[in-house]
Amino acid sequence: MTAQEQETAATRWAPAYRAHCPGCKWSGRTFSSYGSAEQAAQGRADKYGHVTHVIDQYGLRVVGSVRRPGGEES
Numbered sequence: 001m002t003a004q005e006q007e008t009a010a011t012r013w014a015p016a017y018r019a020h021c022p023g024c025k026w027s028g029r030t031f032s033s034y035g036s037a038e039q040a041a042q043g044r045a046d047k048y049g050h051v052t053h054v055i056d057q058y059g060l061r062v063v064g065s066v067r068r069p070g071g072e073e074s
Ligand SMILES: [Zn+2]
Pocket: 021, 022, 023, 024, 025, 026, 048, 050
């Protein structure tokens, strides 16, 4: 395997997270860090008043990632 192929494989398997709003079918930019995607999801929730969550590179909702308008869950 060449170095370039290794790099491609690493990119393919790197975790990727996006904020997602099921209400308006919106997905944010891709982050390699879950925390950044969660912040984006919270920002979206606060701005539009929608319940959002974070999805991974497979488009699956991350367990426990639901963000509601108005800040942290109590
Ligand atoms: Zn929305």
